[in-house]
Amino acid sequence: MYYIATFYSHFGAIRFKKEASDGIMAPCLMPVPRRLSSSCGTCVRFEGPADFTFTQDDSGEVEQIVRETDTGYMCIYTTQE
Amino acid sequence: MNFASEKRAIIIAGLGIGMLAALLVLAGNPANMGFCIACFIRDTVGGLGLHRAGAVQYIRPEIIGLLLGSFILSLIRHEHAAKGGSSPLTRFVLGFFVMIGCLMFLGCPFRMILRLAGGDWNALFGLAGFAAGIGIGVIFLRRGYSLKRTYALTKLEGAVMPAIQIVLLVLLLAAPAFIFFTKAGGGPGAQHAAVFVSLGAGLLVGALAQYTRLCMVGGIRDFILFHETKLLMGFAAIFVAALLVNVAAGNFHPGFAGQPVAHTDGLWNFLGMWLAGLGCVLLGGCPLRQLIMAGEGNTDSVITVLGLACGAAFAHNFALAASGAGPSDNGKVGVMVGIIVVLIIAAVNTFRSQKA
Numbered sequence: 001m002y003y004i005a006t007f008y009s010h011f012g013a014i015r016f017k018k019e020a021s022d023g024i025m026a027p028c029l030m031p032v033p034r035r036l037s038s039s040c041g042t043c044v045r046f047e048g049p050a051d052f053t054f055t056q057d058d059s060g061e062v063e064q065i066v067r068e069t070d071t072g073y074m075c076i077y078t079t080q081e
Numbered sequence: 082m083n084f085a086s087e088k089r090a091i092i093i094a095g096l097g098i099g100m101l102a103a104l105l106v107l108a109g110n111p112a113n114m115g116f117c118i119a120c121f122i123r124d125t126v127g128g129l130g131l132h133r134a135g136a137v138q139y140i141r142p143e144i145i146g147l148l149l150g151s152f153i154l155s156l157i158r159h160e161h162a163a164k165g166g167s168s169p170l171t172r173f174v175l176g177f178f179v180m181i182g183c184l185m186f187l188g189c190p191f192r193m194i195l196r197l198a199g200g201d202w203n204a205l206f207g208l209a210g211f212a213a214g215i216g217i218g219v220i221f222l223r224r225g226y227s228l229k230r231t232y233a234l235t236k237l238e239g240a241v242m243p244a245i246q247i248v249l250l251v252l253l254l255a256a257p258a259f260i261f262f263t264k265a266g267g268g269p270g271a272q273h274a275a276v277f278v279s280l281g282a283g284l285l286v287g288a289l290a291q292y293t294r295l296c297m298v299g300g301i302r303d304f305i306l307f308h309e310t311k312l313l314m315g316f317a318a319i320f321v322a323a324l325l326v327n328v329a330a331g332n333f334h335p336g337f338a339g340q341p342v343a344h345t346d347g348l349w350n351f352l353g354m355w356l357a358g359l360g361c362v363l364l365g366g367c368p369l370r371q372l373i374m375a376g377e378g379n380t381d382s383v384i385t386v387l388g389l390a391c392g393a394a395f396a397h398n399f400a401l402a403a404s405g406a407g408p409s410d411n412g413k414v415g416v417m418v419g420i421i422v423v424l425i426i427a428a429v430n431t432f433r434s435q436k437a
Binding site: 031040 | 083084087090155158160167222223225226227228229230231291293294296299303306307309311312365366370377
């Protein structure tokens with residue numbers, strides 16, 4: 001399964017890629033897809049298991065993580081305001 | 082929308098925007114200035130009497146339209162979200178100096194493209210400086226530059242800037258005695274399309290830019306960062322469409338000397354846009370993009386637009402802005418101070434992020 005993580009800053013994306021935790025495979029930086037957001041920042045697309053979960057963001061930089069589906073995206077994590 | 086359709090949409094939008102910009106000149110806007118975010122914010126600030134340069138005083142409906150076009154489409158698409166709190170004062174200062182850089186070059190990145198499409202080769206120095214400034218900004222981005230995250234705000238916060246645009250439109254139409262208008266023949270401020278033509282063009286371009294996320298800085302930044310050409314295609318499409326209309330209308334005059342609202346000092350054209358390019362990367366978007374994000378409810382972009390407006394007022398109150406005769410001594414000092422301040426902001430916010 002493919003996932004996309006969006007961030008509050010470009011640095012957040014770089015850090016996420018560099019410090020990729022268990023279950024995150026082949027992370028790559030790319031512009032945030034338009035369908036996902038009207039913001040034009042940097043996201044990380046990565047491969048992960050079907051049951052991939054993300055519950056704690058120690059960096060405070062992750063905005064949301066979505067799973068790619070046939071019809072679009074399914075949100076699996078969003079930051080608490 | 083996948084990447085291929087995103088690219089197609091941005092090319093179509095760019096062609097439409099470039100054509101509209103060139104047509105606005107035929108409708109009365111200054112030459113090679115169908116749109117210029119820096120110049121039009123400067124004119125609006127002058128219309129409000131915040132600077133007294135009589136040649137550039139007119140509340141530009143294009144700015145009102147751009148912001149409202151983005152606001153309306155973002156509401157329709159459920160993308161309007163009030164947010165802010167990401168180093169607002171730093172953004173104000175960056176916006177201020179981006180304007181100082183733009184008024185040294187005599188145009189924002191959008192007008193830089195339109196100047197090239199009109200045959201003004203002085204803008205090539207601006208383009209080189211702009212790309213070089215973005216390149217330096219990308220180095221800071223890669224090393225950890227961040228102005229920290231935004232936070233959700235109340236809906237009212239996101240509605241204030243659109244409401245201000247309505248007030249500006251009322252002031253333009255009512256034309257009370259305290260609003261300034263450049264006298265006919267008195268300069269670029271007197272050259273404008275009819276109010277509702279300008280407003281309509283602004284609304285359309287604002288909506289297109291919101292839909293496609295068109296950004297002059299983002300194009301070069303994403304190409305350097307990811308070798309991604311999508312936003313750059315929008316850039317190129319604007320140039321091609323404006324060039325075709327200019328050639329067809331007899332508004333293409335290639336050369337360096339005698340270009341409208343431009344000077345021939347290559348070094349300061351380069352440095353002005355170098356400052357603008359670096360400042361815009363640190364802000365996360367060009368002046369057009371800041372207006373669009375302000376319409377979407379981003380108050381950090383509103384603060385940036387206020388910084389741009391304040392920079393414009395200072396530039397004309399203290400003779401920092403260049404003119405057709407060339408850059409002023411005050412302007413050269415302003416750009417050098419701006420380069421130092423913006424580099425300090427970049428370094429401090431990079432170092433801080435690395436330590437966190």
